[in-house]
Amino acid sequence: MTPGPEPGTRSRTPAALFGRLPRIEAMSVLVATLVLVAFVGVWHPDFFRAGQLFDTLQSAVYVSLLACGMSFLLAMREIDLSVGSGFGLTVIVTGVLMRQGVDPWLAAVGGIALGALLGLVNAVIVRFVGIPAIVATLATLSVYRGLALALSGGQQVTGLPVNSSFFVVLGGRTLGVPTSVWVLVIVVAVLTVVLRLTPFGYRVRSVGSNPDAATFSGISIPRVRLQALVLTGLLAGVSGVLGLAFFTSGDPNIGNGFELQAIAAAIIGGTPLRGGSATVAGACIGGILLSVVASGLQYFDIPANWSSFATGAVILAAVALDSVLRRRRRDRDARLGL
Amino acid sequence: MTRPRVLLAAAMTGALVLSGCGSGSGSGSAGTKKTGTLHMAFIYASTTQNPFQEMALGAKAAAGADGKVTLNEAAPTGIDGPATVQLFQAATRNSPDGIALQDLSPDLFVRPLNQAADSGVPTVAVDATPPPGTKTSLYVGNSNTEVGRALGTEFVKHVPASAKGEVVLGNDIPGLKLLEQRLAGVSAVIKAQRPNLKVLGPYNAGSEPTANYNGWNAIVKAHPNALAYLGVGSQDGVSLPLIQKQTGRKFLAGSCDVDPAALRAVKDGSLFALSSPEHWLKGYIALQLLIDHQRTGKKLPAGWWNPGTLVVTKDNVDKIIARQKDAASRTAYFSPIAKAQLAHPARYLKPLAQVD
Numbered sequence: 001m002t003p004g005p006e007p008g009t010r011s012r013t014p015a016a017l018f019g020r021l022p023r024i025e026a027m028s029v030l031v032a033t034l035v036l037v038a039f040v041g042v043w044h045p046d047f048f049r050a051g052q053l054f055d056t057l058q059s060a061v062y063v064s065l066l067a068c069g070m071s072f073l074l075a076m077r078e079i080d081l082s083v084g085s086g087f088g089l090t091v092i093v094t095g096v097l098m099r100q101g102v103d104p105w106l107a108a109v110g111g112i113a114l115g116a117l118l119g120l121v122n123a124v125i126v127r128f129v130g131i132p133a134i135v136a137t138l139a140t141l142s143v144y145r146g147l148a149l150a151l152s153g154g155q156q157v158t159g160l161p162v163n164s165s166f167f168v169v170l171g172g173r174t175l176g177v178p179t180s181v182w183v184l185v186i187v188v189a190v191l192t193v194v195l196r197l198t199p200f201g202y203r204v205r206s207v208g209s210n211p212d213a214a215t216f217s218g219i220s221i222p223r224v225r226l227q228a229l230v231l232t233g234l235l236a237g238v239s240g241v242l243g244l245a246f247f248t249s250g251d252p253n254i255g256n257g258f259e260l261q262a263i264a265a266a267i268i269g270g271t272p273l274r275g276g277s278a279t280v281a282g283a284c285i286g287g288i289l290l291s292v293v294a295s296g297l298q299y300f301d302i303p304a305n306w307s308s309f310a311t312g313a314v315i316l317a318a319v320a321l322d323s324v325l326r327r328r329r330r331d332r333d334a335r336l337g338l
Numbered sequence: 339m340t341r342p343r344v345l346l347a348a349a350m351t352g353a354l355v356l357s358g359c360g361s362g363s364g365s366g367s368a369g370t371k372k373t374g375t376l377h378m379a380f381i382y383a384s385t386t387q388n389p390f391q392e393m394a395l396g397a398k399a400a401a402g403a404d405g406k407v408t409l410n411e412a413a414p415t416g417i418d419g420p421a422t423v424q425l426f427q428a429a430t431r432n433s434p435d436g437i438a439l440q441d442l443s444p445d446l447f448v449r450p451l452n453q454a455a456d457s458g459v460p461t462v463a464v465d466a467t468p469p470p471g472t473k474t475s476l477y478v479g480n481s482n483t484e485v486g487r488a489l490g491t492e493f494v495k496h497v498p499a500s501a502k503g504e505v506v507l508g509n510d511i512p513g514l515k516l517l518e519q520r521l522a523g524v525s526a527v528i529k530a531q532r533p534n535l536k537v538l539g540p541y542n543a544g545s546e547p548t549a550n551y552n553g554w555n556a557i558v559k560a561h562p563n564a565l566a567y568l569g570v571g572s573q574d575g576v577s578l579p580l581i582q583k584q585t586g587r588k589f590l591a592g593s594c595d596v597d598p599a600a601l602r603a604v605k606d607g608s609l610f611a612l613s614s615p616e617h618w619l620k621g622y623i624a625l626q627l628l629i630d631h632q633r634t635g636k637k638l639p640a641g642w643w644n645p646g647t648l649v650v651t652k653d654n655v656d657k658i659i660a661r662q663k664d665a666a667s668r669t670a671y672f673s674p675i676a677k678a679q680l681a682h683p684a685r686y687l688k689p690l691a692q693v694d
Contacts, residue, residue, distance in 0.1 A: 044432065051457075052431045059424040154513025156445045162471065171449065243420070249445035249469070251419050252513065294421065298428035301410055304385045304394060308415045 025192075026282035028325035029269050032318040033289045040296035047299055050176075056295045057288065058178040058246065062087065062255075064287030065184060065239040066262035068191050068280050069232030071271040073133070074263075075195075075278035076208045076228055082137040083236045084258030085144035086118045088251075090240025092148040095157035095250035104166030108241045115237015116230050118144060123226035133229065141259065148252045157250035170245035180242040184284065187238065191280040204228060208275025265290055268319055270326070289318055371635040372435070378628060379410040379433035380621060381426045382440040382464075384417045387545070388572045388597045389617045393440055393464060396621025399669045400676075404629050417545070419443035423450055430454045436628035438478075438621070440464040442514055448472055460631060460638055462624045465617075466516060467642075467693050475640035475690070478624040480615040480647060482516045483694040486523020486570060488649050489592050489613035493524070493568065494531045496590055496610050502534045503565035508543035508557060510550060510571030519694060520570035520594060520613075535565065543569060543577075551577040558589075566590035570613075575600025579608035596650060596662060604655045612650040614658075618668055619645040622676050630680070641687040645679060 041048040066083045073080055094111030098104050118140070125136040160167070170179050195201035203224045206214040211221060244250055267273065268289060269282025293314045302310050380397035382390045394411050401407035410433050414421040422441050427450050429437050437459060441447065444466045454461050455473040468474035493505075505528060509517055521540050528537055538561065543553040550573040558567060558581055567578055567589060575593030579600070582588055593600060594613045603609040623645055631638045650658050661671040679686050 046431050049431060052428070055424075055427040055431075059420070059427065062420065149513070152513070155515075156443060156513075158445050158469070162448070246449060247420075247423070247446045248448045248471075251443040251446055253417065253443070254419055254446070256418060257416070291424070294424050295428045298410060298412055298425060299432050301408065302412075304382075304411050304413050307385070307412060 026270055026279045026285050028322045028329070029282050029285045029289060031325055032322040033285055033292060035321060036289065036292050036296065036314070036318050040292070040299055044299040047296060052295065054173075054178055054181070056291050057181045059295065060288040060291035061178075061180040061184045062239045062243050063258055063261045063265055063290065064284045065187060065235050065242070066232075066258055067265035067269065067283035067287045068187060069228075069235035070262045070266040071269070071278040071280055071283040072191075072195065072204055072228045073232055074208075074266055074271045074273060075204050075275055076225060077211070077273075077275035078133045078225060078228065079263065080119075080122060080137045080229060080232050081134060081259045082118070082122060082140040082144055083232060083262055084255040084260075085141045085148065086115055086233055086236035087240045087243065087255035087258055088253070089118065089144045089148045089151075090115050090237045091244045091247075091250040091254055092152045092157055092252055094241055094244050095160055096151060098160050099157060104161060104164045108166060108170075108245075111241045111244070112234060112237035115240060116234040118236065119230040119233020120226070122233065123229040126225065126229070127222050133225070145252075145256075152250065152252040154252060156252070160244075160248060162248045167245055167248055170242060171248065178246075180246065183238070183242060187235070188280055188284045195278060195280055200224070200227060205276055205278070208277070210276075261290060262287070268315075268322065270322075290315070293318070369635050369637075372632045374406065376404070376407045376435040376629065376632050377410070377433045378407055378435050378625065379412065379429035379437045380440070380625060381422060381429055381437060382411070382413040383422060383442050385413045385415050389465075389595050389615070390440065392596070392617035393621035395665055395668060396618035396623075396672070397438055397625040398621075399618075399665065399672075400622045400625035400629060403626075403669075403673070404633075407625075407629060409625070417442060419446045423447060426450050427453070430457055430459050434459050435632050436460045436462070436625075438462045438464050438624040438628060439474075440621075441466060442511070445469045460628060462628055462638070464620050464624045467690065476624075476627065476638050476643070477641070477690060477693065478620050478627070478643045478645065479516075479693070480620070481644055481694050482519035482615070483523040485594055485613045485615050485647050486520035486525075487527050488523075488647050489520070489568065489570070489594060489611060490524040490527025490531075492611040492613070492649055492651065493566065493590070493592055494527065497532055497535070497565065499532065500534065501532060501565065504536045504538050504561060504563065505566045505568060506541065506557060506561050506564045507537060507539035508554060508567065508569040508571075508574055509540035510543050510545040510569065510573060512540075512542050517570050524568055524570065538564070543571070543574060545571060545573060547573055547576070550574065551580060554578055555581055558585075564589070566592070569593045571595070572597045572600070575603060575609055575612055579603035579606075582608050596658060598659075598662060601650065601655060601659050601662065604650055604652060605659065607652070610651070614648040614650055616645055616648055618672055619676060619679075622672060623679065626676065626680060639683055639687055640690075642690050642693050643683075643686050644688065645686065 090111045094107050097107035126133050203219050207221050207224050265286035266283040269286030271278040384390050401409035412425045448469050448471050451472040451474050461474045463474050463477045465479050467477050525537050541557050544550045554577040572595030576597050576599040578591035591609050592611050596614045
């Protein structure tokens with residue numbers, strides 16, 4: 001008989017590592033996404049082309065970045081409805097700055113800073129007006145969108161220096177992969193560390209898990225909320241800058257509805273509405289899943305008027321698969337007394 | 339089978355049934371005659387508004403007339419530039435024989451249009467000019483200034499030359515170039531031919547049905563003594579008659595496009611006219627030019643193809659209502675017109691620089 005691993009140690013055999021795969025963060029939504037990709041690809045092998053897969057990933061970047069920020073807020077039982085408008089305003093302001101002759105990279109830094117500032121404005125309103133974040137950001141959703149329309153005069157912001165390295169590098173590819181996808185990978189890695197290993201991440205989860213207990217243990221909920229809202233705004237800024245780099249122009253209506261997609265992506269990815277926990281990678285993959293549905297359905301010649309219904313049905317199927325995998329994991333953990 | 343599995347199986351089956359079985363795609367280089375099935379796409383701005391639906395119907399009719407075109411017609415359910423970009427990008431992979439693109443934010447498509455060109459996928463811009471910096475050189479669309487002028491010309495027929503008062507203009511999507519061109523056309527005619535009238539606006543009326551109704555309702559209340567209210571979007575022709583019906587107040591109103599409710603309003607006198615950009619024709623001609631390009635191996639024409647404008651009044655509204663009854667009646671009406679236009683491209687093609 002082969003002796004098993006000693007108590008308190010983990011086996012590193014391939015079989016044991018494979019057995020632990022389902023326990024990896026966001027594995028179930030990843031499996032659901034891969035099943036969806038495989039399903040489309042089996043019927044239409046063209047979907048497996050690298051170009052199509054990169055297009056799908058690149059399209060997912062904007063919502064996925066917003067979803068990463070949203071996962072922090074959801075973990076605190078908060079929500080930010082202004083992220084789509086923040087994305088749009090960043091696109092417009094960055095574009096206008098470039099059109100005024102500001103160096104594109106400098107304008108991009110300004111755009112990201114603007115995103116953080118918009119998050120700060122949300123936090124200040126919540127703190128000093130004393131209203132829930134969902135109400136404050138419902139108002140700023142309209143304020144930021146209105147600013148985007150006003151600053152652009154309702155027109156698309158065009159005539160940008162599209163040959164500059166900003167557009168070539170950020171809107172193009174690096175090592176054969178869209179640069180924005182690399183940015184997303186880095187952001188997800190950094191934010192996962194922030195959420196899991198830093199005091200800030202611990203405080204975010206503590207506040208969402210039990211706000212009263214968090215307060216009694218000395219955590220300042222307003223300060224943590226402010227930090228989370230600024231982080232979400234910052235990510236909207238990054239997302240907006242990447243969007244401008246790809247689209248090479250700014251539309252004042254761009255990003256309409258992104259807030260709901262970001263919330264959906266975070267929840268599909270495994271961040272529960274009840275708060276207390278979050279998965280940044282899951283939120284990102286949730287955004288990719290939505291993008292796979294949007295691109296994949298194009299291969300099935302679905303009548304346009306049925307496309308919305310079909311999109312919902314496929315998302316439901318993918319989420320059902322994700323839910324089944326989660327439940328199986330929970331049941332197994334319960335059986336093992338974990 | 340456990341309950342979750344049953345639910346999952348049911349959900350997946352539903353998705354499968356919806357999705358159906360598509361066909362594989364093929365591609366070929368421009369310049370070769372293709373006789374087999376063509377895989378083409380019509381990507382448009384939104385499934386929910388009448389003008390876009392009309393263009394999609396036209397494209398579908400062209401595909402149907404050929405008989406061997408698999409048409410991928412796709413649009414988001416609301417106006418959403420990035421979502422349309424994603425649909426377009428997917429279409430460049432699965433519809434390699436040609437894509438007609440109709441969108442309200444064409445400048446977002448610079449990179450995707452160039453990627454399509456680099457992949458050898460021919461593209462045609464519909465309803466909005468191709469953005470600068472792209473290789474798309476064919477545009478099928480109206481002179482929107484002409485559409486506006488036609489409405490203005492019809493309006494002045496209903497107002498004595500000495501009339502005084504206010505005329506209120508509304509804009510469904512502020513900043514949208516084609517609507518601003520129409521408004522400029524209307525305004526220019528009124529100012530030139532009825533100089534005693536004061537033109538107010540354009541005010542933001544909103545484009546989605548509820549927003550448009552609420553917008554016009556507020557505009558009408560804010561200008562209760564105006565002589566006329568003129569919109570240039572499709573929803574205006576629905577909202578303005580509805581406001582007359584609900585308030586019992588009669589006023590002079592006109593609009594553009596041929597929404598079924600707006601056509602009924604022309605018939606009952608709530609609207610004096612509709613200026614129709616003949617959206618169906620644009621969709622049909624754009625796709626037919628792509629089909630001809632593949633079938634004959636000839637180069638796609640370059641320039642601006644203007645299929646023209648139609649003014650709908652009480653005199654011809656019955657004919658247009660009959661035309662708009664269903665897909666077959668539209669095809670029956672438009673096919674001879676489209677054939678006549680396609681037989682004489684030089685009459686309809688102008689340089690892109692002349693688009694107004």
